[in-house]
Amino acid sequence: MTIAKDRLPLRIVTDRLVLATPTTADIPAIAKHCNNKNVHKWMARLPFPYAEADARFFIEEIVPSAEEFCLGIYHHHVLTGIVGLHFSQNQAPELGYWLAEEHWGRGFATEAAIALVAAARSAGASALRSRALTDNLASRAVLRKAGFKETGTIVEKENNLAGREMVTLLLEFDDD
Numbered sequence: 001m002t003i004a005k006d007r008l009p010l011r012i013v014t015d016r017l018v019l020a021t022p023t024t025a026d027i028p029a030i031a032k033h034c035n036n037k038n039v040h041k042w043m044a045r046l047p048f049p050y051a052e053a054d055a056r057f058f059i060e061e062i063v064p065s066a067e068e069f070c071l072g073i074y075h076h077h078v079l080t081g082i083v084g085l086h087f088s089q090n091q092a093p094e095l096g097y098w099l100a101e102e103h104w105g106r107g108f109a110t111e112a113a114i115a116l117v118a119a120a121r122s123a124g125a126s127a128l129r130s131r132a133l134t135d136n137l138a139s140r141a142v143l144r145k146a147g148f149k150e151t152g153t154i155v156e157k158e159n160n161l162a163g164r165e166m167v168t169l170l171l172e173f174d175d176d
Helices: 024-034 052-062 108-122 137-145
Strands: 011-013 018-020 068-075 078-086 094-099 127-133 149-155 165-172
Touching: 011 108, 018 108, 024 052, 024 078, 052 068, 068 108, 078 108, 094 108, 108 137, 127 137, 137 149, 137 165
Parallel strands: 094 127
Antiparallel strands: 011 018, 018 068, 068 078, 078 094, 127 165, 149 165
16 A cells, blocks of 8 residues: 555654644754754755755745655754655655754654654555665664664765765565
């Protein structure tokens, strides 16, 4: 069964986090967190430098687009990152995320990824895919904890990471 974007929940609550559609109120936080070289260096589609105009474009154009399903990651009502699915024809949705540097190492990315994986499965996904830079050991660990298995490597062909080696990952759901 193919996942339907409209069957995904617009709000997911975990033990420590709330995942919800980001809004224009999040523009300053998104701009601040994404204008960090340590966040940017891992991201394929993030411009740098990153200004409030970029965050506004994300909120107004990317978030509502048919190809994206984006949720803000909130801890105590503070935006700490974004997690989402990218939809492409004839491929499983691709899970991606970023987390503000000051929140790294606290398990938030893992908690958010696991929650979105569970929601995608409930919405009918048969598989999800993801990718991470080969040297991004932290992201690869997050994805493994969320159930993904590494399937190989590719060289990124476009965007910020063009020419860099990426690990491809796949999560296939069993038919219960």
